[in-house]
Amino acid sequence: MVRSRTGHPAPKVAEPAGAAVPAARHQRVRRPLAERARRRATPYLFIAAALVLLVVFTYVPVVSMFGYSLLDWDGLDPVSEFVGAGNYAELVTRPELFGVFTVSLYYFGGTVVQLAAALYFAAILSFKVRFRNFFKGVLFFPYLINGVAIGFIFLYVFKPDGVLDTLLGLLGVEDKPLWLGDRSVVNHSLTGVSIWRYFGLNLVLFLGAIQSIPAHLFEAAQMDGATRWQQFRHIIVPGIRPVIGLNLILGVSGALSVFEIPYIMTGGANGSATFVIQTVNTAFKYHKVGLASAMAVVLLALVLIVTWIQRRTIPDDTTELS
Numbered sequence: 172m173v174r175s176r177t178g179h180p181a182p183k184v185a186e187p188a189g190a191a192v193p194a195a196r197h198q199r200v201r202r203p204l205a206e207r208a209r210r211r212a213t214p215y216l217f218i219a220a221a222l223v224l225l226v227v228f229t230y231v232p233v234v235s236m237f238g239y240s241l242l243d244w245d246g247l248d249p250v251s252e253f254v255g256a257g258n259y260a261e262l263v264t265r266p267e268l269f270g271v272f273t274v275s276l277y278y279f280g281g282t283v284v285q286l287a288a289a290l291y292f293a294a295i296l297s298f299k300v301r302f303r304n305f306f307k308g309v310l311f312f313p314y315l316i317n318g319v320a321i322g323f324i325f326l327y328v329f330k331p332d333g334v335l336d337t338l339l340g341l342l343g344v345e346d347k348p349l350w351l352g353d354r355s356v357v358n359h360s361l362t363g364v365s366i367w368r369y370f371g372l373n374l375v376l377f378l379g380a381i382q383s384i385p386a387h388l389f390e391a392a393q394m395d396g397a398t399r400w401q402q403f404r405h406i407i408v409p410g411i412r413p414v415i416g417l418n419l420i421l422g423v424s425g426a427l428s429v430f431e432i433p434y435i436m437t438g439g440a441n442g443s444a445t446f447v448i449q450t451v452n453t454a455f456k457y458h459k460v461g462l463a464s465a466m467a468v469v470l471l472a473l474v475l476i477v478t479w480i481q482r483r484t485i486p487d488d489t490t491e492l493s
Contacts, residue, residue, distance in 0.1 A: 233471075239464035246460035258465035268466065271449050274358060274433075274442070275426050281362035282422035285370055290415070293377035294403050307378070314371035322435030325364050326351075329436075354442040361433050361443055368432070369425070373418050380411035416485045423481065424474050446470055 240258055244251035262268055292310060296303045313321070328334045329350035336347045350360045384406060392402050408415070430447040433439060439448040450470070454463035 236464045236467055239461055240468050242461045242464075244461045245458040246454065247458070251461075254461065258462045259469075261462060262465050262469060268449060269446075271444050271446050272427075274445050275429065277358040277362045278365060278426035278429050279423065281366050282419075282426050285366045286373055286415075286418055286422060288366075289370055289373035289418070290377050293374050293381055294407055297378060297381040297407070298399070307374075310374050311371035313368050314375075316368070318368065318431040319435055321364065321368050322432055326436055329360055351437055352441060357437060357441045357443045361436060364432050364436070365429065369422075373422075376414055376418055377411065380414035381407055384410040416481065419485065420478055420481050423477055427474055427477065428470060 241253060241255055242251040243254045243257070292306075296307055300306075331349065335350065339347055348356045351357050388406050389402060392406060397405075428447050429445045430451070433443045433445055434448050434451070437443045439445070439452070444452075446466070447470070450463050450466040453459050453466060
């Protein structure tokens with residue numbers, strides 16, 4: 172103990188009242204900042220793996236595809252020749268490469284039929300119908316089947332004296348065409364298979380959109396004496412306009428890039444080759460990877476242009492229903 176000259180204890184010198192406050196306040200401020208930074212970083216940590224996979228398996232191959240389109244390369248030789256826009260010039264000067272886009276017209280027509288049928292059944296199943304959950308499952312089930320399996324199944328359906336010919340024979344039809352061998356019929360057959368397979372996806376999207384419409388609108392319409400058709404026209408269609416536009420974009424993009432069904436069932440024979448089948452054959456059958464990459468770039472550009480045009484002509488603004 173410190174004593175004064177008189178022998179009495181020296182009075183304690185009081186420290187300034189705010190001397191320890193800044194340090195404690197600094198610690199309290201630092202902790203919330205660290206917690207806030209961790210909270211902000213947590214979502215990015217969850218999506219980091221997905222972003223890495225997306226970049227590695229999507230964006231890097233796309234950039235590589237652009238690079239390959241400028242080369243004359245067979246895909247195997249370690250030496251390649253830079254040709255610049257030569258592959259694109261060859262693509263433009265060979266009309267047979269673009270001629271296969273006429274096959275896409277069949278799938279464009281199939282897209283219209285597919286969307287109309289899906290919207291029709293979605294509207295019916297959105298009302299109180301017996302066994303509607305059963306019909307939803309039956310109509311959606313084909314979309315769950317692998318595309319290769321669907322191709323092999325319909326090979327047995329369309330083959331001569333197969334399932335379809337047998338059913339037509341029971342109905343008295345004698346003159347039956349070669350469903351996959353006749354150039355005038357084959358694309359109609361393949362388009363029908365494509366409609367059957369992807370119909371369920373459009374159905375589910377339409378059903379989800381219709382179920383998001385407030386139920387009191389339908390109740391009010393029924394009280395006012397509105398028919399089912401009037402409810403469909405004035406409530407359902409305006410309420411699901413963005414989903415109709417989305418399905419149309421998916422359908423048109425899919426019609427431009429059809430591959431799986433015709434490749435499995437015909438291999439592109441008898442006039443059923445699509446642009447994607449032509450691209451695959453160019454790369455792996457004729458070993459012209461540079462030209463095939465240029466074709467893939469052109470297809471990507473076409474899909475983006477068509478999507479942009481659709482977004483401009485079909486706005487996805489939601490109509491306010493009241």
